[in-house]
Amino acid sequence: MKPIKSLFLSLFVLIAISACKQNETKETTPEFKVDFEKFTLDNGLQVILHVDRSDPVAAVALTAHVGSAREKEGRTGFAHLFEHLLFLESENLGKGGLDQMSARIGGSGANGSTNRDRTNYFQTVPKDALEKMIWAEADKLGFFINTVTEPVLAKEKQVVKNEKRQSIDNRPYGHTSAVINSNLYPEGHPYNWEVIGSLEDLQNATLADVKEFYRRWYTPNNTTLTIAGDIDVEQTKAWVKKYFDEIPRGEAIPNLEKQPVNLKSTKRLFYEDNFARAPQLTMAWPTVPEYHKDSYALNVLTSYLSDGKKAPLNKVLIDDEKLTDNVSFYQYNSELAGQLMLTVTAFDQTDLNTVASAIKNGLKDFELNGISEKDLNRIKAGQETDFYRGLSSVLGKGFQLAQYEIFAGDPGFINQDVKNILAVTPEDVMRVYNTYIKDKNFIATSFVPKGQKSLVLDNSQLADIKEEKIVEGAEETFDASIAATYEKTPSSFDRSVEPPYGSSPELNIPTVWKKELESGVKVYGIENNEVPLVQFEIQIAGGLLLENKDQVGVSNLLANLMTKGTKNKTTEELENAIESIGASIYSYATEESIIISGTTLSKHFDKTMDLVNEVLLEPRWDEAEFELLKQSTISNIQRSKANPNSIASDEFSKLLYGENNILAYNNRGTEASVNSIDLIDLKNYYNKNLSPQLTNFHVVGAISEQDVVKALDKIDTTWESKDVAITELPMPLYPEKSTVYFYDVPGAKQSVIRFGYPSVKATHKDFYLANVMNYRLGGGGFASQLTQELREGKGYTYGIRSRFSGSQYVGEYTISSGIRTNVTYEASSLIKQILEDYGKNYNEEDLEVTKGYTIKSTARAFETLGAKLDMLSNISNYELSDDYAKQRETLVKELTVDDVKTLITHYIKPNQMIYLIVGDAETQLDKLEALGFGKPVLLNQNENLE
Incomplete structure (x- = not known):
């Protein structure tokens, strides 16, 4: 829920349908259309329906034509505040609102975004939950405002202020946008202030202000409902009319005049x-x-x-x-x-x-x-x-239709x-x-x-920038558990009865084809003709794992250099060749692989793979590009040293793995290690470690197995095989006892936390079930205890999560968040208490919610090309069967409360944990001794941070 334009919406501002043959003559491209049906209810609600039967899912988006531009000076940030409030409760959904329901029905996670001109709320759900979503969205629009009370408002103010601290106040260059916009647009212009508003305005917002804003802007005649997916159009229309029809029309909403600005001076x-x-x-x-x-x-x-x-x-x-x-x-x-x-x-x-x-x-x-x-x-x-x-x-299609309806007056504006x-x-x-x-x-x-x-x-x-001061006890207190009391809004039928599920959709597992080439390259593919695109990745095992810890950064530099020209093409010539066919090719390194990935129109797959062949097999080894990459990498390393999130990630790896494990190091290296690397080091790594026998090729899209294998012929016949051994890493052990570590960033507006320890690998039999167990603890977003207690109950954070992550080599369990600075100890103590109580308190309701989400969400597990690519990666890297999703579904169905409690005993260890905090030591360090783990260890006591 961020105050930025949705990625999807911004894409559609930039779209085009064009192509160019190599001889520069334009190809004829048929006019593209997204079929839709549009109708308007008597109360003014615009409804747009689009049928897409490629997956058994439906996307529902409710878009209100209100953003920060409709606010008043002195009461900024209201549109974004409402983006938050509308998820919390409504009269018939009850406390927890759409977030709680999303967990039960297997939704993608109800979310929203706010920009200057609109606020949207969206989610993709299995198609059997479509009526439930329509019921819930109507309840938000017409039966919501009575549930907003003083405690609710006080708590959500803290959440939004934490979001501002996290996204703006506690990051490099975070205030740039505010300085630009307040000077580019004159006072009184609706773009003069930021979408997220000011801390002062948010604090001063009263309940009366909030209700006035809602009644003015959140009305059917200022809202567009878009539903896209595997839907029955007539049934969907009937549901929309049933649940939305009686919501009253609001006041007429005048169109805002265009207000471009003209600067009188620089x-x-x-x-x-x-x-x-x-x-x-x-x-x-x-x-x-x-x-x-x-x-x-x-x-x-x-x-x-x-x-x-x-x-x-x-x-x-x-x-x-x-x-x-x-x-x-x-x-x-x-x-x-x-x-x-x-x-x-x-x-x-x-x-x-x-x-x-x-x-x-x-x-x-x-x-x-x-x-x-x-x-x-x-x-x-x-x-x-x-x-x-x-x-x-x-969801992308739904966003597109709503965008054109609201800002161009016609969903069909796509063609114009x-x-x-x-x-x-x-x-x-x-x-x-x-x-x-x-x-x-x-x-x-x-x-x-x-x-x-x-x-x-x-x-x-x-520039005029107001920096927030760290003051103990500065925030107002509230009790978020107090239930709202109100007289329910009348309705012609009983809206408190949640609609039933429709027919359960079958889990649609894509058909996977596999082939091992003569060279040793293993190929995994899924043919999917929904759109004329192909996505692919070449995954070569190794990465950081094959580096010397005294010269870390070689694989990262090598991967970045691979797309900086080839034997027969300069960097510019390679870029032009890729872009002229509308393709993209990227290469990058991870801790465990070097990856070359890309996207192309299916009609240009052969040409794209010709270029990939050059990138992989015919490196240019350009000295000038190499020096530029070194300078760029060193600059990024320097900048990361002042970013609390980067510091937390790097320091946690050091504490987790120890200095003798290569994974303790960031794969981009250090200033010293990068400075020590020469081009010959990259050549040695390339010649010694890049082998087809360590390579998986994953491909998804509108391309056949035969055409893929044909396009890989050069790689198969000319890439030299070599024996490369990846040494098994020493597995770090659980700490014998918990220790608190602190990294000082003076003046930090938040404390960034990383709590955790080593855990099971992704190939371990319990890895998937451990994540299922973690759903109600910290993996389930608003369905998790960590979010409910730290964000919803206390307003300590904008977001918190816990998860098991891993590969075939290592595994770890981490809890991560950005915490309001002046409650660092209180938040850490609460997390510790939640972990300690999780096993004791886990019950049948927790298991039911977990099963409901985990099983039902599989209906949308493989919807996009990217999701299908991830599926192939899981199959190839972790030796899973093609139907692993169905096998996991069976495991979850058979889980009992005792099974989950056993998993909790094995894998949740609050007293054998690394507690790392990156924040302001002057005000927060000493208090953390009260956690009971001894005196905190200050990691950078002798560093000059200025």
């Missing part, structure tokens, strides 16, 4: 950031609202200027002047106005005036040369693939949107550059590490 602002370890420059120009005719060319412009080796900005800033390893440039369009955002995080100690000068030079390059038809077609080819990827789930994209010409791209960027005023922010004010842009003024 503004430069700076801030010394407590969490930054490198200077960052962000520049913002005002542009146009969503779906404006110029927005299409602006999307092409930002992509061309900053994506890939050929991009003018990258050429200057990355390759020529070596000021950074990444340039981010994108268009942030909203309903009323838009903006271009250009961000460069520079290398350590880089003067941002130098960065600004380099940006100017990169833009001059574009002014002189423009964009060619070839490059324009290359960008459109990538947009086609993105388009189909966004349609690979029923596509035409607008295809109509962009090179002249359009240059025109919008001249209109919105060249010689135009902008906002620039310089965020630099503490004590490095000398690096900011000249003539910058100090």
Whole structure:
């Protein structure tokens, strides 16, 4: 539940259907349509239905046309606050609301998102639970507000404030957006404030304010209901009318006029950031609202200027002047106005005036040369693939239809949107550059590490940022257990009766084909023709496991270098070859593998695999690219040292595995180890450790087994086999007793926790059942005790989870969260108590909820291409049978309470646990001795953190 645009929605702003043959002539692509039926209830509710029978699931999305732009100054953050409140309770769903029901019915986890202009609530469920979802969404819209009481509001304020601390206050550059928007948009403009609002406004919100906001905006005539999936249209219509019809229409909602802005002067602002370890420059120009005719060319412009080796900005800033390893440039369009955002995080100690000068030079390059038809077609080819990827789930289709209905007035606008994209010409791209960027005023922010004010842009003024102080007992207290008392809203039928399930859907397990090639490569595939896409990955065992702990980082550098050109192609030529067919190819390293993965249109699978063959078998070993990668890696390592979440992950691995185990190290290495690595080290690793005998190839999509095997012929016949042994790792043991470790980050707005210990491998017979056992403890989101007690009961955190994770080599159990700083001890003590009581208190109700979710959720287990790819990975890596999902279903059905209690005894050990806390030692360290595990160990006592 984050105050950002949904990934799916942003994809659809950028979609296009286009392709380009190698000779640059355009292919004819048939007009794409998503069939839908739309109708409007008498109360104004817009309803859109879309049938997709590829999986036995249905996605339900309720979208209210209200975001932060509809708020009042001084009462900001209300739309996002409501995103939270609507999940908690309604008159007939009862306490726990949709979150509790989601656990019972096997839903994907009810969720929502808020942006400037809309708030949505969404979930994918097995199709037998569709009527339940329609009933629940209607209860939220029409039978909710009476359940909001002072204690409920007080608690949810704390949750939202914890979200703000986690996503903004306790992370590097977190305040950049607020500084940009408050200066780009004048006072009184609805985009002047942030979607999440201010801590002060949230604290000042009264119950009367909240109810007024709800009654104004959460009405049927300001809401769109989208239902997509394996549905019976007539039955669905009847359910919608039954449950929504009698909710009264609200006041008429006037359309907001477009409000683009015009900056009268350029503004430069700076801030010394407590969490930054490198200077960052962000520049913002005002542009146009969503779906404006110029927005299409602006999307092409930002992509061309900053994506890939050929991009003018990258050429200057990355390759020529070596000021950074990444340039981010994108268009942030909203309903009323838009903006271009250009961000460069520079290398350590880089003067941002130098960065600004380099940006100017990169833009001059574009002014002189423009964009060619070839490059324009290359960008459109990538947009086609993105388009189909966004349609690979029923929820993605539902989001798309709602987006067009609300902001374009017609779900069928998809076809006009596509035409607008295809109509962009090179002249359009240059025109919008001249209109919105060249010689135009902008906002620039310089965020630099503490004590490095000398690096900011000249003539910058100090930004107005209010940092929260750590004060003991500052938050108001509340009792979230107090039940709301109210007179129920009248209805024509008894809404307290939850609708029954429909017919249970059969678990639809995809058919898997397998083949072992002569070279030793094992191939696993699933043919699926729902969309004309193919996703694949080559997984080569090894990664960090085959490295020397004195020179960690080799496999990471090697994986990143593999896509920086091939024997016969420079980096730019390889990028152009990939992008011209709308494909993507990535290579990266993990602790246990080097992986080459990608997505392509099925019609270009052969061409894509030709390029993969080059990447894998014909490395370029480009010295200049290698040096750039080293510099980039070192910069990332430096920046991570001030990020509390990165610190927590790295320190926990050290404590868990110990210095003699290679897995104690982050696979990107340290500054010293990366500096010590030469290109010859990468070549030695490549020649010694990359072998077809250690390789699994996973492929899913609109491609046959025969065509896949044919495309792998070169890999099969030319990749040299070699014997590579992965040494069995020494397994770390449970700590003999619990110890509290503390890493000091002065001024941290949250304490980041990692509690845990070594546990079972993914191949262990109990691994799956241990996760089932953990569902009610910390793995089930809002169905878990950790979430219910720390978030819902106390307001200590925005989110907390526990899980068993592992591979064929290792396993671990971890609890992770970001906790409000001034309750670090209280939260840690409560977690310890929950763990100690879990086995004693586990009962039949816990088991029933766990079984309900685990069994029913399998209906949507393999819906997307990515989910099918994960299925193949599980089968190949852990030697599972093709029908492992059905086998697991049987295991869960047979579980008893005593079985679960036995698992708890074996695998939940609160008194043999590493308790790691990353936070403000001055205010929190000493109190943690009261946990009863001795004096906390301060891990960085002698470090200078400034």
